[in-house]
Amino acid sequence: MKVKFLQAMSIIVLAFFAIFLLSFVLANKGIKIFDLGFPGVVENYIVIIFCVVxxxxxxxxxxxx
Structure with missing residues (x-):
């Protein structure tokens, strides 16, 4: 049970890391992923902070x- 949980966690971590990298690259190019109405690419940085946490x-x- 615990092994399966750890495997699932590692997959989730990899997925978050991929989203984090994508957000970071797109934020540097000025492209928004999530448009919540904030100025600039604030949404991308919110996603990055969430992924790091x-x-x-x-x-x-x-x-x-």
Whole structure:
């Protein structure tokens, strides 16, 4: 059970990391992924912060397991 959970977590972490990289690249080019009405590419940075927090949380959970 725990092994399957860790495998699922690692897949989720990789997916978040891919979204994070994509957001970062697009933010540098001035392209918006999510248009929430903020000026500039603020949405991309919100996504980046969310992904970083999720990555850190996932790594902590994996190391504690």
């Amino acid at each position: 999720s990555l850190v949380k996932a790594f902590i959970e994996i190391y504690e397991a």
